[in-house]
Amino acid sequence: MSVDKKAIVTPNSWASLRRYTDARIGLGRSGVSQPTEPQLEFQQAHARARDAVHIPLDIDQLEQQLSEQGLESLRLHSQATDRAVYLQRPDKGRRLDAQSGALLKQIHERHGEKDATIVIADGLSSTAVQRHAAVVAAAIDRELDAEGLSRTPVCIVQQGRVAVGDEVGELLGSRMVILLVGERPGLSSPDSLGIYYTWNPRVGLTDAYRNCISNIRTAGISAEDATGRLMWLVRESRKRRLSGVALKDESGEADALEGTGRGNFLLD
Amino acid sequence: MSYQFDIGSTRYRFNDLKTLMARATPLRSGDCLAGIAAENATERVAAQRCLADLPLSSFLNEALIPYEQDEVTRLIIDSHDPEAFTAVAHLTVGEFRDWLLSDHANSQTLKALAPGLTPEMVAAVSKIMRVQDLILVAQKIEVVTAFRDTLGLKGRFSTRLQPNHPTDDPAGVAASVLDGLLYANGDAVIGINPATDNYHAVTRLMHLLDDVIQRYEIPTQSCVLTHVTTHLEAINRGAPVDLVFQSIAGTQAANESFGINLSILDQAHRAALELGRGTVGQNVMYFETGQGSALSANAHHGVDQQTCEARAYAVARRFDPLLVNTVVGFIGPEYLYDGKQIIRAGLEDHFCGKLLGLPMGCDICYTNHAEADQDDMDMLLTQLGVAGINFIMGIPGSDDIMLNYQTTSFHDALYLRQVLNKPPAPEFESWLETMGVFDAGGVLAGGEKLPAPFAHIQSQL
Known part of the structure; x- marks a missing residue:
């Protein structure tokens, strides 16, 4: 039966x-x-x-997206020549190739020092960068402008990891670096973007010197909320002249987070 | 001091002890990345044979990372118990493997030996052990810890209920907590990784988890996995902190990259102990580790990643933790390339931690850029179950929607319970029966309807 x-x-x-x-x-x-x-x-x-x-970042499209937001951009490349090297050699993804370094030095000599640089690195999800980076970069740029801070062009780093922002910032002589990076994709979230903030960037800094805002995507933290948190970090770090674990994120109340608004129903 | 071993007409030389250890390590991508792995299979086995002939006491005379430069080395040397070491002090590394496999090594003798062993000794012997050796020896060891329930008892294993949510939304977190409890998970800890380090968001989660534990009188503990300094601040401001969490590594420089040192951990440990929130025990620390973290922080001093990992256990051991979790596959393919490397690393970490006397658990996991899949995790899960792992992770459907990686599911834990006949911690097991999640025989009851104590949620569905 x-x-x-x-x-x-x-x-x-x-x-x-x-x-x-x-x-x-x-x-x-x-x-x-x-x-x-x-x-x-x-x-x-x-x-x-x-x-x-393994899908490569469409860099032409990204430059187009940035340009539509009124942002000028530069193309840079890490020392990781392709995705296979990138995955096995994080050290190479953290440093710029010779050509990129030379370009930034030229720009520094020509234009002098600026307050801030926004860096966009493909990281582990080109999808995240393609979907969100231009909008987030534009929102941040507007806020920096409102604070009266000068900015360099946006630097796009192909095959780039988080720490590559330090070298970009150091070569440009920027006082702060804001790096947008594609985070490792999850099953339900292949498009999550992260922001890393560093005061006084220079080669060799560890994670203890950076502040991170993670999980920026449609179903995660919104561009507006992320920008709000970032600007709190920017203002505090300018006052205290530091970033990282010494700079706790105490921006706003927890209620500022987006959510269902339902609360913990287990306590009903 | 240099070392050498002849195979045929070739003489293999190793300039110092850390080089010998690195060359003897089974192949993994992180050691290749660091440029310290053996050049080929024959050099690797030459190093293993050379290492096998080395007296265990060599590790007390030659530090892999200088005593003057590194507080973890100082901790290892200064806390070594020569009395406890006596039992194996006359053995070489190879003879130590034989001793561990023999009937001389049992639950009592291994417990007494633990303070006499250094991380380097256990790392060395693990390098000449096969997977079955790592399982057999670990299986002899019982490490019991307690807070609101008793973890690590022989014949049982526990789970961390990990209700992560991308925006820390209270209803979203609560939904995963409920799912986990109804699938009998959460006796090791209900431990959430917050989406941000924002102080208000972190303390809100602390209250959320504590409220649930109190409302349903669950014999378990909560933890929000934020930085140790945030825990200290939360304790000072009166937030409900059961366990203090911190990621730790095996070198001073790597710990500095995490923004910590032994003194900060000491301070947090004392503060958590003073709260006295445990009911059946006072193990108040939860540590996470993982091979590759020292290299990732460029703080490995030319020491292989598995030995660095074992050194992290010396840091953990100092603070009598409730839980030590090696997050084995999270770090990515540049350190552990594929399923084979992840599986062996998980078993090595569990073995080394247990031999040093730690309550080892394992986040049996992989990322989407590693060459691994669910079949690899099933193998490691089953092997660690046989080896006597204290706890594993439990999340809904293996998919961590906040940290973007895959770990073991609530169902996976039930699979392991069924094939190995291992129940959860006794206090939690009784609670599951009282709540009607388990039937009187310790079997998952129903699932279609909510058990009576949760019936008030029915209107939400």
Whole structure:
């Protein structure tokens, strides 16, 4: 006698709570294991994320997007010649190639020092940079302008990691560097952008000297919220002449975060 | 001091002890990146044979990172217990492997030996051990810790419920917490990685988790995985802190790159102890580690990444932690290239930590830019289960939507419980039965309907 199909998989009545989160809750179970449907959905998402890591940044399109936002930009390249080198040699992704270094020195000599430089690095998700970087850069640039701070052109670094911003800032003689980078893609978030902020950037700084605002994407932290947090860091760091762990992010109240507004229903 | 070993007509030379250790390490991308890996398979085995002949006591005479330059080395040397070391002081590294595998090594003798071992000794012996050796020896060791429940008892394992959310939204976090509890996860800790280090956001999460634990009287502890200095500030301002978290590494310079040192950790440890929030124990620290962190901070001193990792356990050991979690596959393919390297590293870390007396757990995980998948994680999960891991992660459907990586799911923990017949911590197991999540036989009950104590949530669904 065959088993009724309905009796094989145990569904979870609380699956509807997925309206509060993208997390894979309420999947149900076959025995104690994940049922076939969510199991294959996971495999599909993993396949897409794997493919996404290797799609190159369309730099022409990015320059076009920046230009539409009224931002001038420069093309730079790290010492990582291609994606394969980038993945295995982070040291090369943290430094500029010779040509890029020479270009920045020229610009420095010609235009002198500026307050701030926005750097855009492809990092591990060209999708994130393509989708969000131009809009976020423009929002930041407007705020910097409103503070009366001078800016260099936006520097786009191909095959770049976070620390490459330090070299860009040092060569340009900028007092602060704001680096936008594609974060490692997740299954549900292949397009997450991060911002790293450094006061007095120079080659050799560690993460302890940087402040990070992570997870900027449509379903994460908005460009406006991220810019607000960043500008708090910028203002504080100018006062205190430092960045990193010594500069705690105390901007606003926690309520400023976006959310469902529902609160912790477990306490109802 | 230099070392050498002949294979056929070739003489392999190693300039110093750290070079010998690096060349003897099973292949991994991070050591290649650092330029310290063996040139080829024969050089690697020459180094392993040379290392096997080395007296264990050599590591007390030749520091891999100079005593004067590094506070972790000073901690290792100054806290070494020569009395405890006596049992194996006469052995070489190779003979130590034999001793560990023999009946001389059992739960009691290994516990007594732990203070006599240095991280370098356990790293050295692990380099000449196979996967089954790493499992067999670790399986003999029991490391028990406690706060509101008792973790690490033989025949059991626990899970960290990790309800991460990209914006720390309270309802989103609560949904994952509920899912995890109903899948019987969370006895090691309900531990969330906050999306930002914003002080207000962090303390709001501390209150959220604490409120849930108190409301449902869950015998577990909460932790918000923020920087240790943020914990100190939270404690000073009266926020509910159960466990103090910090990422740690095996060199002073790497710890400085995290913005910490031993003195800051000491201060936080004392502050958390003073709160006295534990009910069945007072292990108040939660540390995370991972091979490659010292190299990633350019702070490895030419020491291989597995030995650096073992040195981080000396830092952890000083503070009697409740939980030590090696986040093995998070760091990426430049340090652990593929499933094979991740699996071996996870087993090495668990073995080394346990041998040094630590309550080891493992974040069995990988990123989307590594050559690894769910099958690799299933292998490591099963092997660590057999090896007697204290705890693993539990998240909804293996997908961390905030940190963007894959770790073990709530279901994975239940799989391991079923195939190895290992229940959770006893206090938590009783709670699950009281709440109707488990039936009287310790089996997951139903799932279609919410158990009675959660029935008030029904109107939300």
